[in-house]
Amino acid sequence: MTLFEVADEIHRRLAGIFLRDANGRRPVDGGTTKFQEDPHWRDLILFYEYFHGDNGAGLGASHQTGWTGLVSVLIDIFHGFDAKNVLETQRERLQTRLVREQVGGQEIDEDEPALVK
Structure with missing residues (x-):
C-alpha cells in the first residue's frame, strides 16, 4: 500500500x-x-x-x-482527492482549490485539476 x-x-x-x-x-x-x-x-x-x-x-x-x-474533515477531504491528482498537481493549486470548494463553497472552473475520485 x-x-x-x-x-x-x-x-x-x-x-x-x-x-x-x-x-x-x-x-x-x-x-x-x-x-x-x-x-x-x-x-x-x-x-x-x-x-x-x-x-x-x-x-x-x-x-x-x-x-x-x-473525522468530519477527513470525510470532506478524502471525498474529493485521489492520489493521481495529488501527485500531478502543484501543491498550492490543490490547497487553493480545496479551500475554495470546501470552505468557501465556490464552484471551480473546468480547467482546474479535478480532485474527485
Whole structure:
C-alpha cells in the first residue's frame, strides 16, 4: 500500500463509525433507538470521546469533539482527492482549490485539476 492508500484506509475506518451502514444505522449510535430511528435525532451526530472496540458505539463524553471532530474533515477531504491528482498537481493549486470548494463553497472552473475520485 502507498502512504496515500494507508491514509485513505484509516479515513475509511474512522468514517465508517459515523456513516450509515447498509441498514441505515450508524455504529456510533449503538443501540440507542432514538438516535438510530427518530427522524428528529437520526441526523444529529455526536462525536464521543471513546468508541466500543467491537461495534463502534460511542462511549464517554459526547459534548467535547476533541480528536473525533477531525473525522468530519477527513470525510470532506478524502471525498474529493485521489492520489493521481495529488501527485500531478502543484501543491498550492490543490490547497487553493480545496479551500475554495470546501470552505468557501465556490464552484471551480473546468480547467482546474479535478480532485474527485
